[in-house]
Amino acid sequence: MDSNKFFIEVDCHQLCEKGQSISGDVYLQKRSGARIIQVLSDGAGSGIKANVIASVISSMAIGYTYAEEPVLRAAKAVVDTFARGEHLNDVKQATFTIIDTDRTGHVKIVEFENPPRIILRDGEILPLPRIEHVFQVSNGTKLSLYITEFDALSEDRIVIYTDGVPLSGYATRRMPFGWGDEGIRQMLRHTVREKQNISASELVRKVIGQAEINDLFAIKNDMSCAAVYFRQPRKILVSSGPPFNAEKDKELARMIAEYDGETIISGGTTAQIIARELKREISVVMKRDPSGLPPVSTMKGVTLITEGVLTLARVKTLLDILKNSEVKGNGTDAVFVRMLLSHDIIEFVVGTRVNSIHQDPNLPVELDLRRNVIKDIAQKLETKFMKEVSICYL
Amino acid sequence: MEKKLVVKICTGTLCYVMGGAELQVIDEYLPEDLLDKVDIKGAPCLEHCNNCDGPKAPFVEVGDKVIAEASVTKVVDAIKEALGGK
Numbered sequence: 016m017d018s019n020k021f022f023i024e025v026d027c028h029q030l031c032e033k034g035q036s037i038s039g040d041v042y043l044q045k046r047s048g049a050r051i052i053q054v055l056s057d058g059a060g061s062g063i064k065a066n067v068i069a070s071v072i073s074s075m076a077i078g079y080t081y082a083e084e085p086v087l088r089a090a091k092a093v094v095d096t097f098a099r100g101e102h103l104n105d106v107k108q109a110t111f112t113i114i115d116t117d118r119t120g121h122v123k124i125v126e127f128e129n130p131p132r133i134i135l136r137d138g139e140i141l142p143l144p145r146i147e148h149v150f151q152v153s154n155g156t157k158l159s160l161y162i163t164e165f166d167a168l169s170e171d172r173i174v175i176y177t178d179g180v181p182l183s184g185y186a187t188r189r190m191p192f193g194w195g196d197e198g199i200r201q202m203l204r205h206t207v208r209e210k211q212n213i214s215a216s217e218l219v220r221k222v223i224g225q226a227e228i229n230d231l232f233a234i235k236n237d238m239s240c241a242a243v244y245f246r247q248p249r250k251i252l253v254s255s256g257p258p259f260n261a262e263k264d265k266e267l268a269r270m271i272a273e274y275d276g277e278t279i280i281s282g283g284t285t286a287q288i289i290a291r292e293l294k295r296e297i298s299v300v301m302k303r304d305p306s307g308l309p310p311v312s313t314m315k316g317v318t319l320i321t322e323g324v325l326t327l328a329r330v331k332t333l334l335d336i337l338k339n340s341e342v343k344g345n346g347t348d349a350v351f352v353r354m355l356l357s358h359d360i361i362e363f364v365v366g367t368r369v370n371s372i373h374q375d376p377n378l379p380v381e382l383d384l385r386r387n388v389i390k391d392i393a394q395k396l397e398t399k400f401m402k403e404v405s406i407c408y409l
Numbered sequence: 410m411e412k413k414l415v416v417k418i419c420t421g422t423l424c425y426v427m428g429g430a431e432l433q434v435i436d437e438y439l440p441e442d443l444l445d446k447v448d449i450k451g452a453p454c455l456e457h458c459n460n461c462d463g464p465k466a467p468f469v470e471v472g473d474k475v476i477a478e479a480s481v482t483k484v485v486d487a488i489k490e491a492l493g494g495k
Contacts (some may be wrong), residue, residue: 283421283453299420299451301433309425310433312453320453323422372423372458372466380426 020118021169022248022359022403023051026216027241028223032061032179033234039065040177040239043073045081046401049118052080055241056111057129057177065109065237068097072109080113086125087150090160094127095153106156112175120167120245127160130181130196134165135172138208140200167245172215174203179238180222184229194229215242216340248403250276251358255323256366256385257284258409263366267409268292270364272316279354280314282323282385285366290314306346319354321347324373325380327388330355334395361396363389363406413448414491416484417470421454424467431481432467438481439488446492 031038039058044051056073058065072093079089097108110128124132126145134141145161152158167173181199184190190198199222206221207213213221222240252274258267268289271278280286290297297314304310308329309322329348342353355361365386373382389406396402418424418432436449457468457475464477471487 283419284456286453287456297453299453301418301449301451303434307430309420309422309429310451312451322420322425322453325422325425370423370459378423378426382422382426 020049020248021120021167021245023116023118024215024244024246024359025051025053025242026214026219027053027055027239028216028219029237029239030223030227030234031237035062035237037063037066038237038239039069040179040237041066041069041073042239042241043077045077047081051116051243052077053114053241053243054080054111055129055175055177055239056109057179057237057239058109059107061237068109071096072111076111076113080115080125086162087148087160090125090127090158091150091152094158098152098154098156106152106154106158110177114173114175114241114243116167116243120171122163122165122167122173122243124163124173124175125160126162127158130176130178131161132163133174133200133203134163135174135203135207136168136170138204138211140204141171169245169247170211171245172207172218173243174218174222174240175242176222176240177236177238179234179236180226180240182236183226183234183238185235187229187231190229194226212246215244218242218244248359249357250274250360250362251279251318251354252276252362252364253279253281253355253389254285254289254364254366255281255327255389256409257282257288257368259367263409264288264292267364267366276360277318277354277358278316279319279321279351280317281321281327281351282366283309284370285323286312286314286320289317304347305344306348308347311347311350319351321351324382324385324388326351327385327392328383331388331392331395334392334399337399340400355396355402356400358402360403361393361405363393363404364409365389365406366409413446414472414488415470416447416449416472416488417452417455418449419455419457419466419468420451421458423458424455427466428480429467432469432479432484435481435484438485443488443492447488 027042039061043054054073054076056069058069075093098106112129113125115123145163148160182193185193219240219242299312312320333352393404397404467479469476469479
């Protein structure tokens with residue numbers, strides 16, 4: 016395993032100003048190979064106009080970054096798009112923060128008019144300096160861009176947000192001057208120390224959740240928080256289907272036994288084969304499952320054993336309807352999906368021996384071919400949930 | 410210690426779809442005096458379904474006897490028969 020290859024988890028959570036139908040903050044992400052570029056932009060004002068401005072600014076910012084345009088030239092072009100008049104507020108129609116990173120952990124952060132980024136390492140704020148670059152827009156106004164470049168270590172985090180977050184709580188009795196950058200830093204320090212492996216997803220939700228409370232649940236400014244979390248990837252292996260050739264049964268069992276991560280076996284026959292090869296006992300948990308699916312089984316060394324095609328079909332449906340990574344419920348399908356979504360790398364090993372009885376047209380339900388259902392699941396995990404997925408056929 | 414009668418209920422895909430879901434909770438249908446003489450287990454697959462022309466799912470094994478197209482009634486009767494006289 017290449018120790019320089021991180022898994023990079025990114026997420027953004029946003030809430031808009033009370034009474035507005037859309038946020039004036041826009042967050043965009045672009046992935047290309049091992050590279051991930053994120054942009055967070057805050058459009059001047061609120062509502063649709065602000066959203067349009069921020070949308071244009073953020074797509075330009077991402078486009079220029081992806082094309083490796085010189086930063087200052089790009090910044091000038093971006094700011095010039097909406098600059099009108101001489102007054103500074105007319106020029107600064109939107110803010111932006113760009114985080115450009117890749118799997119080796121090299122990071123470049125470019126900031127324009129947003130609150131300063133926070134870099135967390137070992138439970139502390141990393142006091143990395145940022146370098147000011149001055150650039151001039153068409154009407155002669157001089158503006159500042161701040162650039163940070165560094166190499167991330169495992170477990171490093173970067174947190175960025177728009178000004179709605181530090182401004183939250185402003186003019187309330189508890190925090191008359193607002194939450195402030197220092198208040199946010201304190202909360203982040205406390206949170207990552209309390210839960211060292213907190214995901215980027217949970218972290219941004221906590222920040223926005225607190226900001227919403229600060230505003231007494233009547234949000235005064237659009238607020239967004241995005242985070243990047245560099246860590247070692249969490250792997251899971253899903254084995255489903257008996258190998259086409261029984262000679263490969265041993266190989267499949269060995270893959271499960273030697274896997275460096277959690278394992279799921281989906282399929283009764285598959286589970287029996289592996290239990291036989293590894294000489295381990297398998298026992299079915301005889302109780303009704305809230306999902307209505309066949310019961311799960313247990314075996315030493317395997318995290319979860321479920322039935323095959325019915326369960327996989329439900330997993331696929333659940334992945335289709337989920338709006339984010341939050342999975343509710345205790346049925347086997349929910350447990351399965353939760354397990355998949357809490358890992359970064361998902362490796363499917365699909366045995367292609369087909370049980371022809373499953374294709375009997377007289378059956379009361381239609382059982383899709385296992386390999387097709389898994390292909391759909393894999394595609395959803397990759398495109399909707401940004402997981403790294405592989406399928407190998409045995 | 411008296412050896413219990415082992416009843417294996419297949420919880421595999423085909424058996425489940427063809428009625429095995431009900432059989433899973435067969436202990437709810439057993440008369441009380443039989444409950445402690447029986448050890449009800451599940452099996453992820455009993456491998457009886459592979460024959461297209463043969464007996465049909467769902468399958469239950471009561472001791473050594475294989476019951477095809479199992480229903481709660483059939484299985485309870487088979488248990489009573491197996492335990493009859495004990």
